[in-house]
Amino acid sequence: MTGTPVLAARDVSMVFGGLTALSEVNLTLDEGQILGLIGPNGAGKTTFFNCLTGLYTPTRGTVTLRGTRLPSDPAAVTVAGVARTFQNIRLFPSMTALENVVVGRHSRMKQGPLASLFHGPAYRRGEQAARDRSLELLEFVGLGRVHDELSRNLPYGDQRRLEIARALATDPSVLLLDEPTAGMNPQETEATRQLIFAIRETGVAVVVIEHDTKFIFSLCDHVSVLVQGKLLVEGTPDVVRGDPRVIEAYLGKPPDEVEAEVRHYADETADHTQVIELDGGSEGDKR
Numbered sequence: 001m002t003g004t005p006v007l008a009a010r011d012v013s014m015v016f017g018g019l020t021a022l023s024e025v026n027l028t029l030d031e032g033q034i035l036g037l038i039g040p041n042g043a044g045k046t047t048f049f050n051c052l053t054g055l056y057t058p059t060r061g062t063v064t065l066r067g068t069r070l071p072s073d074p075a076a077v078t079v080a081g082v083a084r085t086f087q088n089i090r091l092f093p094s095m096t097a098l099e100n101v102v103v104g105r106h107s108r109m110k111q112g113p114l115a116s117l118f119h120g121p122a123y124r125r126g127e128q129a130a131r132d133r134s135l136e137l138l139e140f141v142g143l144g145r146v147h148d149e150l151s152r153n154l155p156y157g158d159q160r161r162l163e164i165a166r167a168l169a170t171d172p173s174v175l176l177l178d179e180p181t182a183g184m185n186p187q188e189t190e191a192t193r194q195l196i197f198a199i200r201e202t203g204v205a206v207v208v209i210e211h212d213t214k215f216i217f218s219l220c221d222h223v224s225v226l227v228q229g230k231l232l233v234e235g236t237p238d239v240v241r242g243d244p245r246v247i248e249a250y251l252g253k254p255p256d257e258v259e260a261e262v263r264h265y266a267d268e269t270a271d272h273t274q275v276i277e278l279d280g281g282s283e284g285d286k287r
């Protein structure tokens with residue numbers, strides 16, 4: 001792909017005291033791409049997301065969005081067009097699903113303090129537009145029917161999707177998802193895979209952290225593998241899953257089991273492709 005990447009990290013390092021959590025990590029995310037970030041526990045994946053979203057200021061290196069350097073300020077990064085979800089769900093439990101999404105929408109609104117103080121017509125129009133867009137997004141993620149439920153009463157999988165709707169409410173160019181299928185059953189995981197394809201179709205590029213490699217390899221155009229804070233391998237799912245260093249480092253298998261693992265993944269993917277074709281899968285499936 002040519003042109004300026006939508007998101008680029010160059011030589012990002014993050015040192016906590018004596019611990020180097022990230023060492024000169026690079027990432028290039030192109031328009032329309034779904035990129036997977038995998039690696040063992042403690043590899044630095046969430047730290048990297050924190051550096052991309054301004055929560056941490058990298059010790060060294062830069063992060064740019066369409067060529068412009070991003071500030072070390074999470075709110076400003078959101079306004080610039082990078083949204084994220086967290087590994088641990090961070091909803092407002094006593095608010096409804098709709099209210100949670102409207103909160104995300106507010107980061108996009110340009111209401112001045114006087115408008116909100118006097119609740120004038122401009123304020124009311126803005127609030128109505130935020131509500132309408134939030135309802136649309138709830139429909140998009142499959143939660144329209146429960147928009148009035150308190151978020152704490154929603155099943156776990158729905159809470160994860162609600163977080164995605166709230167992130168989308170900020171109108172991002174890039175969406176970062178930290179373990180979006182953690183704790184989900186296979187049906188919910190598949191629904192999430194389809195949702196991410198649908199998000200890409202709306203023009204949002206996506207980076208996904210996930211431990212479920214089957215999910216990552218069947219979802220992503222490009223996969224980066226972090227091990228001990230360093231980029232070990234990157235490339236297409238085929239390149240990455242066939243790399244013995246990945247299987248050995250990531251799955252902790254001794255070399256003589258590597259070949260069996262590679263065969264296992266290849267077989268599973270072949271089976272999966274067949275199911276999708278029988279079901280007449282979407283465009284996203286065929287990528």
Ligand SMILES: Nc1ncnc2c1ncn2[C@@H]1O[C@H](COP(=O)(O)OP(=O)(O)OP(=O)(O)O)[C@@H](O)[C@H]1O
Binds near residue numbers: 021043046048
């Ligand atoms: N704020 C912090 N202060 C000190 N050390 C930190 C901080 N945040 C992360 N670390 C350390 O950085 C390393 C990378 O952690 P990180 O959470 O980024 O890994 P991860 O790949 O996301 O792991 P997991 O898959 O378990 O979520 C770990 O050794 C962790 O203890």
